[in-house]
Amino acid sequence: MTAFPQTIHFIGTNTPRRMELSLRNLPVEGQIPADVEGAFFRAVPDNAHAPMFDDDIALNHDGMIARFNFDKGAVDFDIRYVETERYLAEKQARRALFGRYRNPFTDDPSVEGVDRTVANTTPVWHAGRLFMTKEDGRGYEVNPHTLATVGKWDYEGKLRSQTFTAHPRVDAQTGELFFFGYEAGGLCDPNVAYCIADKDGNLVKEQWFEQPYLSTIHDFVITEKYAIFPIFPTLADLDRLKAGGAHWAHHQDKPSYIGIMPRYGDVSEMKWIEGPVGVSCFHEVNAYEDGDLVHIDLCLTNSNAFAFMREAGGVHIDQRELQGALTRWTLDMSKADPQIAERPLGPPGDLCRLADADQGRPYNRAWYLSMNPQAKGPPMLGGPVGANFNALLRIEPGNGRLTMMEVPPGAGISEPAHIPSATPGHGGWLVMVIDVPNSPNPADYSSEVWVVEADAVENGPVARVKTGLPLRSQVHGAWVSRERLDASVHH
Template sequence: MASYPQTIHFIGTNTPRRVEMSLRNLEVEGDIPAEIEGAFFRAVPDNAHAPMFEDDIALNHDGMIARFNFEGGAVDFDIRYVETERYKLEKKARRALFGRYRNPFTDDPSVEGADRTVANTTPVWHAGRLFMTKEDGRGYEVNPHSLETVGRWDYEGKLRSQTFTAHPRIDPVTGEMFFFGYEAGGLCDPNVAYCIADKDGNLVKEQWFEQPYISSIHDFVITEKYAIFPIFPTLTDLDRLKAGGHHWAHDQSKPSYIGIMPRYGDVSEMVWVEGPVGVSCFHEVNAYDDGDLVHIDLCLSDTNAFSFMREAGGIQRDQQDIKGALTRWTLDMSKDQPELSERPLGPPGDLCRLADKDQGRPYNHAWYLSMNPEAKGPPMLGGPVGANFNALLRVEVGNGRVSMMEVPPGCAISEPAHVPSSEEGHGGWLLTVIDIPNGPPGGNPADYASEVWVVEADAVEKGPVAKVKTGLALRSQVHGTWVSRAKLDASKVR
């Protein structure tokens, strides 16, 4: 194509920006708390070239790594492309060479066999290294100081899996990183690789197992005892790919599953528990052990939230008609064959955030994004599903109490990052990007300004204590992460 299509994946906060830049001393309104010292990294899809196909999607766009650097009350901004093999090949050709999302049969013949990942989903920090990840390939290491791409990461040749999840889980006590890769052996491979890296970043274990069907396993969870793989019926098919079709198609008739095994055990110990039919989830909040019970808290919906995945499976549902809730699934592991019980915890939503210290352990509260039922005017267009969230929720999982931070009409809010506090009893801070229309809501969807709001994590209803104004319309992020100054100063790459 000679130009970008005017579909939902290329307008609003999905408008291509294609700019690498550095800005110092952004305008700050209010006072940034002194303990916010470090960097807020964001994964930003932004395709460098017009796509090969009119129906291209935001998940298929080149990855950029963005950074808000907080230092002594001042804030700088930097953004650069992740120089994946795919990005460099297309940069040299000055045009798109890779076709549909995760379908190599639609690529230009000149790039056959090349690494297709765009590394556009999650910045991951572990053992002094920063990685940009996307679940269809291995991660790419990035210099956290210059944002230059170091290269593809395979644990010095030890990792066999061809893929690496965008959602590893890091134990806050041991420092180990638990991760997986599905389609581990290549396109449409049923194998999942389950891996552990120690606190120093060494790959110490990799085991493969087959899932019940070849599905999109976007996220998983750990507890102190278990590794848990929720499986949902969004399926791939090699014949469909060879015919030029979509990688994923949701099957509303199939059950979901939970695969659960001892987290230090052997994959032969995996127990599969059947769950509800047709449901979908992309992000789990947390899981933890409660005696013989295992609680798994997840952002559940009654079908797939992505319209292109639904429609590929023949499901015609308007986005606003999808039902869901923050939901707790519980397994009783004292039974020979555990059964799944379910109860709601909070309103529907996604892009959840947990304090790092609570990972895999009993916890009181978490944060996630939702739609404000009392919002005036339509939501801002953009984001992975075409409409951005406009409310930040804090939920107390024990009693169901929910508090909400509202944003002005027509604004969008991105997934927050959590900054812990050194003050005893203080819940820390949240950093989140807010996109604010420059005109009335519903006007030009590409005309907006982006700000970083600093919010007290346990008092989100009070709104921001500080706003960092970029003066720019930033492209929608997928996920982000906070890295403290102490960790940055001890990074392996300088």
């Protein structure tokens, strides 16, 4: 193909932008709080080339690392491609060489054996290093000051797993990074690698276990005692891939599972607990212990949220008909055979955010994106599932108290990042990109960064940073303080 297809994956905020650029001193309306000193990194899929197939999807697009640098009230913006093996091979050829999403059997023969990952899902900061991650490969290290790609990261050759999750968890108190990789041994391998890196970034533990079926394990959670792997019935199949088909197909008739083990223990201690049939979840908010009870809070839907994953499994549910809720699953670990007790916590939504200090511990609030039931007109087109969220919710899971931040009519919100405050008793700040329409044309919008008081989201932004550009949708983002940036490996 020489032109981009006009499907949901290439229009609206998914319109290919294909620009590497740097802008200094963006206009700011309002006042940037003194606490907001550092960098907001974003993972942005954006094709460098028109795809080989017209049913290509946004998750298959080249990774770009974007940065909003907050420097004493001034804000600069930079965006660069992550120079993966795949990106460099296609750059040299000046065309797409890699075929369908996570299906190497559809690639141009010239790139056989070249690493296929696009590193487009999550910026991860740990032990003075920045990584761009996507769960089908290892992370790529990026210099946080120049955004230059350093190279693939394998813990100095110690990591055996061929994959690294886009959702590791950092324990803020110990500084350790807990992570995993599924399909650890390669395409459609049933093994999952469970790993721990210490506060200095050394890989100290890697153990492999088999999951009950070959599913996409997008996220996981830790508590002070446990590592927890919620898995859902969206399955890979090697024969289907060899026939040129989809990597993932959702099975509405199969159960979900929770795998739970002591976080410093051995994988032989893993307990598998069967959960509801047909459900799906891509992101967990948090998990924590309350005596013998383990609570797992997750963004649950009654089927897979991605239409292409549902349809590959013969599940035909309109996107607007999906049901879901922010849901709490509770396990009583004093029982020999714990079962999942379920209760709803809040409205449906996704792209949840927690204060870093609360990771794996009891917490009193979180934030996530949802749809505003009072919004005028349809949602903004784009994003990984084709429609952007238009409400930011703050929830107190203990009492169910809910507050909402609204956006201008037709605007879309990307996942926020939380910034702690130096002021005792202050709940900190959220930063996020808001795409605001300029006209009815879905590609005509302007992207802004909003800074919002984390515990008063209903008040809207205290500052708006104007880019004057329509930026491509992000997947996930990360906040890194100036202190951490100054202490980075590459400074």
